[in-house]
Amino acid sequence: MHHFFSRNAAFTIAKWAGICLIFSSFANAADQQNSRPNVLLICVDDLRPELNCYGASYIQSPNIDELASSGTLFSRHYVQAPTCGASRSALLTGKYGGSSNFTLLKRAERISAGQDVLPSMPEWFKQNGYTTVSVGKVSHHPGGRGGPDWNDPSKPEMPNAWDKHLLPFGQWKHPRGWMHGLAHGEIRTKGSNNTDVFQSAEGDDSIYPDGPSIDESLRQLDALNNDKSKPFFLAVGILRPHLPFGAPAKYMGAYRDITLPPIPHPQKPSGKTTWHRSGEFMNYNLWGKNPNEDAKFADQVRRHYAACVSYADAQVGKLVQSLKASGAWENTIVVLWGDHGYHLGEHAIWGKHALFEESLHSPLIIRTPDMQRQQKKTDGIVESIDLFPTLCELANLPAPGFVEGVSLVPMLTSPGVSGHPAISYFKKAQTIRTDTHRLIIHRGGHQELYDHRVDDGETNNVAKDYPEIVSELQQQLNERLPSLAGSPK
Template sequence: MNFNKLIIWTFLSFILATSCKQPKLLKNPNILLICVDDLRPELKSFGATYISSPNIDKFTEKSVSFYNHFVNAPSCGPSRYTMLTGKYGPATNNALFLRANKITKGAKIDPSMPEWFKTHGYTTVSVGKVSHHPGGRGGKDWNDTTIVEIPNAWDKHLMPVAEWEHPRGAMHGLAHGEIRVNSNKMDVFQTVEGADTIYPDGAITNEALKQLKSLTNTNEKPFFLAVGLIKPHLPFGAPKVYFDKYKNIDLPLIKHPQKPEGQTTWHNSSEFMKYNLWGKNPNKDSLFADEVRRHYAACVSYADAQIGKILTELKRTGADKNTIIVLWGDHGWHLGEHAIWGKHSLFEESLNSPMVIQYPKMNNKGAKSNAIVETLDIFPTLCDLSGIETPTFTQGTSLRTILENPKTEGHVAVAYKNNATTIRTKTHRLVLHNNGFVELYDHTTPEKETKNVANKYPKLVEDLKKQLNVKLKQ
């Protein structure tokens, strides 16, 4: 072949190759959902300046933080139901299992959020406590593979138990495999010298890192990875290095620590009080109250460290450039406010939790939104940001407009438990009890949720009742 023919052949080969080559299609963004159990907005980046939460704080610098995010139920099960289904649900910790039972009996049920993304081409994996039971299964020890909380949802739903034997043991586990048998014989808080793996979240995090590596190395499809950390759920146990951060600091005063007068959703903190308290009561012993608060803070710092490892691994893989990240607390937690130690009320402390969202090419990095939003909004928001169809059955609202302009107004937020419902606006909270009793609190006043002003504003009460009905029936 002479030189001219070689040039022509090379040119034709180049044209043929480039004309046949298909352009590489950009896949939908990955999704990383990090769920943290019992996390109130007790983070430095959310205003709790004494808290050491460097990894979350760094994450918020490139995200939008929602300061007025409210969950739809002040308990693990029903709150996670709304997050995973995009719909209001029954106010019971068995909400997801009740839904699963209907599916097994052949009822037509709208798909859950992970199932929806799975049908749209995503590989779905959960690690840890994402639904109510860590690992998403039922049975005596929460490891029965025939009893699934969210059928058809996950390609893998994993719960590493290490020395805690089973998911039930890990859920309330303390250091080195200690399992809760009798609550009153298990210490309400603990600190032990050792690595992060001496408590269950260490094993959950290691499994999450393993899954991230696998999903980014071998998976051709976008992934939806949900990771659920257990701490700071009771009992408050964390490695000593995290507790040492709080040994000599001054804690802020507990706001409105008195038991409220009149009818409210106050309760006697039975979930907390059933542990071994060494004969002490934090409502009567301020030094003990501060010890409890320090151990809660240690658990927050421990959870923060696990989140840091997960985000670091995501960045190491390079997948962070095409991943939507949501950090979500499943509800708040009282640390003595209203003389409550726990969740399960319809006061602000039970319902307000941190939510932080980051997505590829976002413009408002580090922004703080004061818009009222709710957990119900996560499902449609993830659909909107990922470019897949938003199902018509979801009852929340996409937060994309707020993410693009954090000064955008939000909407009312609804929450419920078995004996009452509540609606939160920018200025007020109304609580409507099943027996007709009404609480109304004015958040524009210093009293906030310590003074019931329902009798003072009957027209506002009626208006909020109507809004509550409309919201629940939408």
């Protein structure tokens, strides 16, 4: 018997085979999408790596400690810039970039003008089938909008990135008020010293700005978890411990009577403040006191900062507990990231905006659902721009070729994997941090080299003693930051 098909019959079979293949591909893609993990990115403002899990035993941070115990703690994570907007821009784009707080808004202006702009991390996840939502301060402006009070919906700070970008500012009137608010709707008045630098009012978590923001985050988390059609990428920005240092009084209880550890290297040998004179901090009401001259007042400031850390820790706990109660915990990557460090008297600085260790070193904890393979702690140096490719790999997404960071997955899964030098920049200077040294290069050629094999808190500049190390590290800086080589911009 001869078996043959007409051209039409063969075409019909091929057509149906193709349709079946397409449906099969869609089904496989849908299965893959549904199996992809969710992402919860928690961004905490001005958080030093001064937590119990980082060795600061006097700090009450049980929720972050528990998250660290279930994930990997990166003991030497460095941000790209010691200021909110530029640091968050690097995190969210995976690229080195401008050092201004308005870096993201300038990027938004280029998008609005029709210029070709590379996708951000949330936009990349959105393009790959994720629902993306931000609540609180994730980019520079809380809620992610521009305009006079940062509340103009026609001016998104990150166009195309978020399905929703939210900030319930409540009694603080608008995002700008929320950003610098104290209890019960009190808003900082710019240009006057009538806002207290710290506060500890009686009441529950809702009396300070993070209260309504976290409540909204929990509502969004519940809604996202109930929508099983797509995985979610939820970013939550926790404001405290950002200035002013205000938190409910209940969080001060653990700190009122304890003896704080001494401030390491409170000033340079010359006795002069370096980099800046803590302008943001000093513009608050300090009751006529200066923490560089009044040790008791310095301790009061530090106690209130610690209370704000415990308040922020409680908000982390609410998010984690909600994940666990919903069942999403078993399929969610959780990242806790501090947008930069903060000086509490080191180098006589009260604030950030410097390229010293205290401004650039911040917490990073990554927890994945597959905990059996995950290391508990790594001491390798890593950077914020590494999170974009890391989350792509953990979510089984292709990492875009333009990202300048490297995936940290090998450090999550294998003991002994080393890190890499970290690059940071601010205004007229840039720095590179290696296992043993930090080099800072200023525009105009001034160089600072600090030897971290010696515990001198970056107070002894040895650049003239080790010109070969300076030359080697400066070459690495120029290779990693070709657009900034020679003269930082």
